[in-house]
Amino acid sequence: MGSRKIFGVCLVFACIIAACKHGSRRYQLRGQVLDKNLAKNEITVDHESIPGFMPAMTMPYKVKDPAVVQEVEPGDKIAAEVVVAEGGNDNWLENIRITAKSGRNTTKVPAPPKALAVGERVPNISLINQDGKTIHLDGFKGKALLLTFIYTRCPMPNFCPRLSSQFAKIHEDLAKTPGTYAKTHLLTVSFDPKYDTAPVLRRYGLAYLNNDASGFAQWDFASAAPADLRKLADAFGLVYFEQDNQIAHSMDIVLISPQEKIVKYWATEWTTAELEDALRTEATAKSTRQMARAGGMK
Amino acid sequence: MRRVHLCFLWWWLALIAALLDIWPACSDQHASQRGHELFQQNCAMCHEASNLDLKKQPPKLEGLFQRKALPSGAPATDAQVRKTIINGIGTMPSFQGRLSDEDVNNLVEYLHQLN
Known part of the structure; x- marks a missing residue:
């Protein structure tokens, strides 16, 4: 399974950042940044397996420090801590370190399609x-x-x-x-x-x-x-x-x-x-x- | 000279016997180690977590094979656990296409030691 990656792009914030960090868990993450979203303050990371938390996959993470989102670029390799709030329903990245600057985006995340606007009629599918x-x-x-x-x-x-x-x-x-x-x-x-x-x-x-x-x-x-x-x-x-x-x-x-x-x-x-x-x-x-x-x- | 050769022969025979004796144990240990990695990557996020926002909290798996039955009520056998991993059960997802037969065997080996 180590070499098998589950590529999951889940364009989601897990939850509101918990005010109370009591009982939170921390895991080490290593991976490559594929995309960043300044508006949402998140980066999409193709990361290695995180034992006890999740298999290798690609997914977006909220970032604690907005300045880091400005600094990292798609293609950069990073090491970071995934902080999982008590209850496991919220997580974010802290202590992000860029371990290698590559500047190349190796995996292309498809752009989201243009959704029907509010008020439009649903299609007959x-x-x-x-x-x-x-x-x-x-x-x-x-x-x-x-x-x-x-x-x-x-x-x-x-x-x-x-x-x-x-x-x-x-x-x-x-x-x-x-x-x-x-x-x-x-x-x-x-x-x-x-x-x-x-x-x-x-x-x-x-x-x-x-x-x-x-x-x-x-x-x-x-x-x-x-x-x-x-x-x-x-x-x-x-x-x-x-x-x-x-x-x-x-x-x-x-x-x-x-x-x-x-x-x-x-x-x-x-x-x-x-x-x-x-x-x-x-x-x-x-x-x-x-x-x-x-x-x-x- | 012949005596020296016999000595070497006995020494080699003893070495081979010892290796044959410990080989299954080494193999089991490797399977269990790999099973532990697979468990951490695929199972722990549900079965080791608590207070997940889910309809049903996933059961802890310590001592799984020491029980008379699995949490589903099915008999606690290797075959049933393999089937559960591959097909899923209730709200537990199927791992079909995600884990190979060898992966599943290694996981079962690890679950036997999870006390």
Whole structure:
């Protein structure tokens, strides 16, 4: 496994930098800088295995000192400390040292596609769900739809498993208020159609639905033909690509209105409560036309 | 002269016997060492962590083979653990395509010593 790299580009901030560092853990990182983002104060590093924390992979890290982001350049080799906050849901780099200046970028990270803007209508893309049935992205009219992307083999607890766990919590909470539950839908799309076939997605979904298949009525797990999946990912600005038999990807959550229009994206920071509140609000909000009609009747 | 030759012969036979005797132990040690590396790279981030923001906290794996059953309830056998690693179970992801058969064997060897 040492020579096998899992290239993961997860364009995400793990969380807000924890104010309290009590109980944080530190790991040594060695790798090569592939990209830097001054606006987000992060660098993307193709790093070696970090025993006890994560396998060799490519991913972005927040940087404690913004001056370092200015200083490092793609191609530089670095040594740094990964600080993992208590609970493991946040991490960042500290004590970054440039060990070799190369100035050459050896791996090209694809530029994110231009996503549909808020207010634009979702495209009509066909997906195959956990039951092998064809569903359509524009087939959830009348419901507030929360959509995200995962792949079931993702081994990183802070990425796909966390997303599915958050959706599971939202699903459990919504089920307690049947009125709102009926006006919402969750959709988890896998960008690994080769492995994530309908039976695999069904098994995966059941693990997050407490083995209650009735939950699929409000939460679909789906994938699509590679060409359709690419269209879908491009529409929502998701980056993913295969490398070394693994999938590198960004993170993306999209809220779609009952009128099938994009309401909001989350790609860097969010909480389960924030997602659930937004979904409930959208499900229960009256449309502009309904409000105008109600206003005219007064 | 013949006596000297016999001495050498006995010496060589003793050396070969000793090597044959310790060879399996060396091999197991190598597998376990490699298994430890694989565990740190692939398993520890979940199974050694605590308070992860996950639906279910991954179970600790110390003494896995001393138990009657795995956390899933399946029998604690090498074959079942191999199957779990390759196919995944519940919210644990599959490691198919990520770990070779040799990797999985080394991991199982290490898990036997994880007490």
